[in-house]
């Protein structure tokens with residue numbers, strides 16, 4: 001999509017570009033304030049217009065680069081202008097939304113400010129005759145750029161200052177977002193099965209619960225074999241619940257005209273956690289093409305508390321699943 005290296009550069013350097021308009025708009029109110037000086041008003045009003053106009057033009061590059069960057073890192077849809085906040089946990093999307101709205105508000109306020117400054121500049125330096133009264137002779141709020149333009153200038157700076165503060169949080173994080181990210185990272189790292197059911201894949205190292213495969217109506221009418229950890233095999237054979245830390249894996253293969261076939265079916269896992277609760281996992285490395293629509297992909301890995309495992313609970317919670 002973003003094939004052009006130039007656009008890619010403009011997008012990536014958004015955090016750098018924004019400092020040009022922001023810096024100009026930060027000194028703008030100083031020049032505007034100084035323009036109220038009775039003797040230097042004319043020159044400083046011209047300076048204010050120059051600063052405002054360059055800042056406003058430079059900001060269009062910053063806005064464009066921000067939009068490209070947001071699209072590039074998939075925070076904004078390819079044809080969208082704002083991120084979609086789907087849940088309360090999407091802190092980044094929420095901050096980005098306000099960041100963009102504040103930046104856009106600043107752009108509009110800035111447009112008004114530049115227009116007001118242009119009118120002053122035209123009056124002071126234009127050829128259309130205009131008002132050549134000496135500055136010192138004017139009422140205070142009519143001197144230099146005038147009080148309304150000054151107020152609009154402050155509002156412009158406020159919008160962008162706020163937007164920039166949020167931008168800083170998104171780039172560098174603040175204490176809160178950094179802590180949340182570090183915590184999420186730590187739990188993910190300690191959860192070695194976040195991406196794959198590692199223990200279930202190693203089922204052949206467990207104790208086989210039966211001597212050979214048999215058919216399971218309850219699990220898609222597939223051929224299955226059950227494997228249980230050494231810590232749980234006795235309880236399993238007695239039909240009792242597995243002790244904490246023990247788990248059972250059911251390996252399956254698809255039916256081939258009533259005989260065990262060669263296509264591997266899903267792996268089912270049922271575990272008694274240390275706190276006594278039951279967790280399930282369902283892993284299918286290669287879903288047959290005809291079933292991919294039902295399973296929503298060519299490979300699936302669901303684990304508790306995934307709502308897709310509600311059907312497992314429906315049978316197993318009743319305790320009836322233990323009846324073999």
Ligand code: HEC
Nearest residue numbers: 216218226248249250268269270280281282311312315321
């Ligand atoms: C229709 C009821 C039913 C559903 C739905 C069901 N199971 Fe089972 N499950 C059973 C029964 C009954 C057994 C006993 C062995 C057998 O009949 O295959 C069993 C056995 C198992 C076993 C072997 C250990 C044991 O407890 O015997 C595992 C692991 C397992 N199921 C996991 C799952 C998972 C994961 C799901 C959801 C994806 C699931 N089951 C859905 C009824 C069900």
